Amino acid sequence: MTAFTKFQKVAVGLGTIGGTWCFMNLFNSDRKVVRNSWTTNYTPLTKWDDNWDHRSPTSLLHPKVIKASDVKSENEMNEALERVTPKVSxxxxxxxxxxxxxxxxxxxxxxxxxxxxxxxxxxxxxxxxxxxxxxxxxxxxxxxxxxxxxxxxxxxxxxxxxxxxxxxxxxxxxxxxxxxxxxxxxxxxxxxxxxxxxxxxxxxxxxxxxxxxxxxxxxxxxxxxxxxxxxxxxxxxxxxxxxxxxxxxxxxxxxxxxxxxxxxxxxxxxxxxxxxxxxx
CATH class of the missing domain: 3.40.50.1240 (Phosphoglycerate mutase-like)
Incomplete structure (x- = not known):
């Protein structure tokens, strides 16, 4: 049996992948595309609402505090957040x-x-x-x-x-x-x-x-x-x-x-x- 050259192996591999892709594309042509979480184009169907209980630290700060964040130091803002951040479950x-x-x-x-x-x-x-x-x-x-x-x-x-x-x-x-x-x-x-x-x-x-x-x-x-x-x-x-x-x-x-x-x-x-x- 003649051994495949490196080029032939690559060609066969690409052909197999291409054929599989074509088959799957036809099979899923009328279905919703589902992307795996490890791909770069993944978008969750439902995003987690971090403020579901309306008690996230930033939501507990008075709006005037957040509005003044531009003139406050980073340490002052961190201290304000620390005061309203839970420590236990x-x-x-x-x-x-x-x-x-x-x-x-x-x-x-x-x-x-x-x-x-x-x-x-x-x-x-x-x-x-x-x-x-x-x-x-x-x-x-x-x-x-x-x-x-x-x-x-x-x-x-x-x-x-x-x-x-x-x-x-x-x-x-x-x-x-x-x-x-x-x-x-x-x-x-x-x-x-x-x-x-x-x-x-x-x-x-x-x-x-x-x-x-x-x-x-x-x-x-x-x-x-x-x-x-x-x-x-x-x-x-x-x-x-x-x-x-x-x-x-x-x-x-x-x-x-x-x-x-x-x-x-x-x-x-x-x-x-x-x-x-x-x-x-």
Missing amino acids: RHIILIRHGQYNMNGETDNERYLTALGRSQAAYTGKRLQALGFPYTSMVKSTMTRAQETGSIISASLENIPVSNCNLIREGAPIPPEPPVGHWKPEKQQFYQDGARIEAGFREYFYRADASQEKESFTVIVCHANVIRYFVCRALQFPPEAWLRISLNHGSITWITVTPKGRVILRALGDSGHIPADAITY
Whole structure:
């Protein structure tokens, strides 16, 4: 067999590359071009909003301070920014309530089942084992969340507990794609959506500059609320919330860093619950 010359090898290589490019170009001719992140012409489909919580250091400075930056020294501007820059992270640990009586017609009748109480106990022990310096617990005012939080509190002693109506279960936003078996009225999305969004703004933000230690807030609420919060925190399309599934008693852990970055450390973790006790 005659060996290829260097020129022939290059020609064959270019021909192969060209043929592949032509094939891929034809194949993708009617498709949206997707560029890899390591190329120089990459543009993200959605850019991260650094001031999503309206607490970025520059946004906290008085406009007169920024306007006078031309006459201020660089050190003075850095000092002004330093005074409003967070130093620590905030951790939000979202807990879905345990299994409850689905046959109940009113909230009071939708109490935890025996299995739901066991799930809550497992979750409380898991949080205790993690050993975080928990700062506070916030519970939805619905019966199943109240009971779940109380059971968890038995494992987390001396942690301040408060109740919140904003994080009650509801319909946050019409899901995409829609589902046929669940179609709340438009006014329910309008009312619940505003309330749940207010709950997001109440608990998701970077630390204040005066906060000296990392905080760990436990929020006991509901699947719809948690799923919406996750999408909002990560700046994903919020209407994607129904594509996420969460087990009863599961743990979702989100960190907001001093720079405002958001890290999803756990999503619906239920590994602490025995397999035969897992429900959703």
